[in-house]
Amino acid sequence: MTTATGTFVVLNANYPACSWPGVSEGAVPIELAGPLGPVGNAHRVYEVRGLPASCAIKMGPGAECPEDEKDARQVAMRLGARDSLWGEYEKLLAADGLCGRAPLAYAYGAFVEAGDGGRARIAPAFVMERLDAEPLCHVVERGALPVRRVIEAGLILVDLVDDLARRRIAHGNLSPENVLVEAGDADEVERVCVVDFQLAVSRDEEGGRIGSLPFTAPEQIGLSLVGCNPREWYLRRLSREPYADMWSVGALLYYMATGERPALPVRWGKGSDGAYSFWYGGQRLDFEEALACVNDSKIDGLDLPGPWRDEEGGSALGSAIRLCTSNAACEREIATVRGMLEEVLK
Ligand SMILES: Nc1ncnc2c1ncn2[C@@H]1O[C@H](COP(=O)(O)OP(=O)(O)O)[C@@H](O)[C@H]1O
Numbered sequence: 001m002t003t004a005t006g007t008f009v010v011l012n013a014n015y016p017a018c019s020w021p022g023v024s025e026g027a028v029p030i031e032l033a034g035p036l037g038p039v040g041n042a043h044r045v046y047e048v049r050g051l052p053a054s055c056a057i058k059m060g061p062g063a064e065c066p067e068d069e070k071d072a073r074q075v076a077m078r079l080g081a082r083d084s085l086w087g088e089y090e091k092l093l094a095a096d097g098l099c100g101r102a103p104l105a106y107a108y109g110a111f112v113e114a115g116d117g118g119r120a121r122i123a124p125a126f127v128m129e130r131l132d133a134e135p136l137c138h139v140v141e142r143g144a145l146p147v148r149r150v151i152e153a154g155l156i157l158v159d160l161v162d163d164l165a166r167r168r169i170a171h172g173n174l175s176p177e178n179v180l181v182e183a184g185d186a187d188e189v190e191r192v193c194v195v196d197f198q199l200a201v202s203r204d205e206e207g208g209r210i211g212s213l214p215f216t217a218p219e220q221i222g223l224s225l226v227g228c229n230p231r232e233w234y235l236r237r238l239s240r241e242p243y244a245d246m247w248s249v250g251a252l253l254y255y256m257a258t259g260e261r262p263a264l265p266v267r268w269g270k271g272s273d274g275a276y277s278f279w280y281g282g283q284r285l286d287f288e289e290a291l292a293c294v295n296d297s298k299i300d301g302l303d304l305p306g307p308w309r310d311e312e313g314g315s316a317l318g319s320a321i322r323l324c325t326s327n328a329a330c331e332r333e334i335a336t337v338r339g340m341l342e343e344v345l346k
């Protein structure tokens with residue numbers, strides 16, 4: 001089912017480097033074929049001329065093209081320059097060939113859709129490879145994974161975080177929606193892929209924006225609370241190390257094994273105006289209070305419940321989860337966690 005048609009105005013092409021046929025013409029027709037995942041701003045597209053059949057487009061917030069603006073390309077340039085979507089596209093470029101997998105970045109530009117009364121709507125957008133994979137949240141909804149499969153998936157995630165760290169990138173939002181699984185024969189975990197580099201930071205950037213709360217490291221939450229606190233420098237540094245991503249890996253291991261997201265005391269929901277509200281019991285909290293409450297409740301070292309620890313490999317998995325989710329960020333050593341998981345598969 002087509003949800004929208006329009007043109008994709010190419011501002012930067014990466015496929016094949018600098019000679020994509022759409023570039024010279026400035027625009028290629030696009031048909032959106034519905035949302036890609038359970039949530040979010042990524043869409044399947046039927047076909048983009050000059051690109052492989054399996055493409056996806058991710059869009060930022062759109063705007064109506066001003067009446068006096070004749071050239072959609074100029075508007076697309078302006079929007080493109082200002083939107084954080086460009087940063088996300090850059091991270092995808094930097095993640096090319098990532099161990100595990102991230103989508104290939106094909107082109108950055110703007111999606112132009114004919115609006116009512118002939119005025120076009122323009123949204124910054126990039127086109128990327130569509131991965132033939134299922135979000136982890138859908139896999140786990142069908143049932144928690146056996147310990148051995150959790151460990152296999154965990155090893156891929158650890159290697160992925162390690163590879164990102166070598167590229168000087170922290171993903172910042174490893175969650176069941178943003179981690180995808182390519183299942184092989186006999187339902188084995190074959191490959192774990194990662195999408196959504198919206199919150200990713202490279203080491204020369206300021207980090208600390210918050211992803212999915214149950215999967216976000218406490219110091220990453222803390223970072224957005226500190227203001228001019230003396231600990232600020234320390235926290236900012238942490239957001240650029242792989243430690244925060246390792247916390248998310250621990251929470252994901254816990255989630256895959258138990259089928260439960262790490263518990264939080266705060267509930268939240270999105271209102272019709274798009275704004276979030278937070279509650280603690282019956283009490284409504286403002287954003288800062290909610291974050292502080294979540295942060296205080298983050299347990300130092302998530303514990304895998306007894307029945308899982310008694311399974312074969314469960315005790316090592318439990319130790320790896322505890323280490324990943326330690327409040328002492330520097331303890332979340334990639335090599336140590338990898339060693340613990342590998343030991344089980346020997
Ligand atoms: N390249 C891709 N291939 C396959 N699925 C994807 C791809 N990019 C995103 N998705 C799916 O679409 C969802 C939304 O995309 P995402 O980049 O996470 O947007 P948002 O920033 O709005 O969360 C993801 O959770 C994932 O399930």
Ligand SMILES: [Mg+2]
Binds near residue numbers: 040178196
């Ligand atoms: Mg997402």
